[in-house]
Amino acid sequence: MNPDEASPLERALLSTFGAGLIFGAGLALSAMTHPEKVLGFLDLGGQWDPSLLLVLGGATGIASVVFPLILRRKAPLLMPGFDLPSARRIDRRLLFGALLFGLGWGLSGYCPGPAIALLAALPSSGREALLFLPALLIGLWIERLISRARKDP
Amino acid sequence: MSSFTPVSALIGGLLIGSGASWLLLSLGRIAGISGIVAGLPFSRRIEFAWRAFFLLGLVTGAGLLYHFGGSFGVQAPISRIGFSAWELIISGLLVGYGTALGSGCTSGHGVCGLARRSPRSLVATVIFVLTGIVTASVLRHWLENWP
Numbered sequence: 001m002n003p004d005e006a007s008p009l010e011r012a013l014l015s016t017f018g019a020g021l022i023f024g025a026g027l028a029l030s031a032m033t034h035p036e037k038v039l040g041f042l043d044l045g046g047q048w049d050p051s052l053l054l055v056l057g058g059a060t061g062i063a064s065v066v067f068p069l070i071l072r073r074k075a076p077l078l079m080p081g082f083d084l085p086s087a088r089r090i091d092r093r094l095l096f097g098a099l100l101f102g103l104g105w106g107l108s109g110y111c112p113g114p115a116i117a118l119l120a121a122l123p124s125s126g127r128e129a130l131l132f133l134p135a136l137l138i139g140l141w142i143e144r145l146i147s148r149a150r151k152d153p
Numbered sequence: 154m155s156s157f158t159p160v161s162a163l164i165g166g167l168l169i170g171s172g173a174s175w176l177l178l179s180l181g182r183i184a185g186i187s188g189i190v191a192g193l194p195f196s197r198r199i200e201f202a203w204r205a206f207f208l209l210g211l212v213t214g215a216g217l218l219y220h221f222g223g224s225f226g227v228q229a230p231i232s233r234i235g236f237s238a239w240e241l242i243i244s245g246l247l248v249g250y251g252t253a254l255g256s257g258c259t260s261g262h263g264v265c266g267l268a269r270r271s272p273r274s275l276v277a278t279v280i281f282v283l284t285g286i287v288t289a290s291v292l293r294h295w296l297e298n299w300p
Contacts, residue, residue, distance in 0.1 A: 009199060015179040016203040020210020023172030023184060023260075027211070028218035030165020031158065034230040040155035042282075042289035049155045051162040056263060058166020059173070063268030066174040071269075076181030083182055084269070087256065090276050097255020098262070098277040102284025104247025107240055107292065111259045112252060113186040115245075116208060120216030121229035128232055131241040132248075139249020140191045147254075 012078045027117045030055040035109025035128070042106050112136060161226065172214075173265055176207065185261020186211075187252035255281075 006014065031037040032055060040049035075081050105111050110118075110132050118129040173184035180203055189204045196204060219229040252258040255277055257266060262281075266274020 009202070012180060012199065013202055013206045016176060016182075017206045017210040017213075019172045019176035019179065019184065020207040020212075021172070021214035021217075022168050022175065022210075023207075024211035024214025024216075025218050026165045026168025026170075026172060026214075028165075028215040029168060029222065029225065029227055030162045031155075031227075031230075032165070033215060034155070036230075036233070037155045039289050039293070042285045043293050044286060044290045045294035047156075049157050051155070051158050054159055054162040055166035055169070056259075058163045059170035059264045060166075060267045062167050062170035063173050063264055064270075066170070067177060067265070067268040070174065070178045076177065077179045079179075079181050081181060082177075085183065085256065085266075085271070087273060090273055094255050094273055094277055095280060097251045097253070098280035099284050100247050100251030101255060101258060102251070102281035103288050104244040104249075104251060105259075105281060106285035106288025106290075107247070108236075108244035109289075110244065111186075111248060112190060113211065113258070113260050116186065116190070117211055117215035118230065120212045121219055125229050125232050128236070128241055131238055132245040135242045135245025136249035137190070139246040139251075140187070140253045141194075141249075142246075143250045143253035144191065144195075 008078065015078055023113070024117045024120070026059070027114050028120070033114040033118045033121070033126075035114075038105075038109040038111075038114070042109070108132060158226075169260075170264060170268075173260070173268075177265075183261060183265045185257050185265060187249075187258040188256070188261050191253055251281075 027033055031051070037049065038052060040046070041052035071082065110128070115129050115132050115136065118126040120126070122129070176182055176184045182203065184207070189207060193201065193204050218227045248258070257274065257277060262274040262277040267278060
C-alpha cells in the first residue's frame, strides 16, 4: 500500500495497529505475559525479582518525557483532537476499584494487557487466557451495567 | 521462581512506553488496555476500529516476539501446572470489575496516567501495586501450609 494513497481512516488504523504492535512486543520481551514473572515481583516472600520495576520504570520514564511534548500540540497527527480522561476527583470508585484490581492481579499475576497478548501463544500455551479473559470481560461489563443502572434509575 | 532480567525488562518497558507515545501522537488516545477493551462493544465506526486494530497489533507484536525472539531469550509462557481454573476465573472477575470501577489498569494508570502526572493515577497505582504485593505474598507463603 502506498502511504500517499492511504485514506485518513487507513492511516489511523495502520498507526494504531503499529502502536499495539510495539506495545505487545514490549510486553512479550519484558516477560510481563509470564504470570510467574509478575508474581516474582509481587511476592516479597520468595526470591524477589525486581524486573517489573524496570519495565514500569522504562515505560513510564519514556512516556513521562514524550507525553508533555506531544500534548503541547493543538491536535494529534491523524485525528481532530486529543481524547484524554477528564476525571479529577479521587473518589471511592477509584480507591475501591484499584483495590479489587490489585487483589485479582496478585492472585493470578495477570493484568489486562498481558492476558490479551497471551492469546498469541495459543494453542501450544497461553490456555490460561481462555479462562481469565472471559471472566475479565464479564467483570468489566457487570460494572458497566451497574453504574449505568445507578445513573438512570 | 523467576530471575532478574534487567536488560529485557528495561528495553521491553521502553517499547511499551513508545507504543503508548505513538498512539497519543498519532490518534491522541490513551493506551489504557482495560479502557480500550471496556469501550469496544459501546463504540461505533472509527472509535471501534482503532480499539480493535490496537488489540490486533498487541497480539501480533507479542506473537512475533514469541516466534522470532528466541535469540533474545524470549519464550512463550508455559501454562502453569496445578493453577486452578477457579483462581483464574475469580482473578479475571476482580481485574475486570476493579479496572472498570477504578477507570484503569497497569497501562492506563501506571504508564500513561503517571506520565500525564495525574494525581488520580498515582493514587490508583500505589493502591493496586500494594494490594497486589500483599495478595501475592500472603497467598504464596502465609497460606501455603493451610490444610
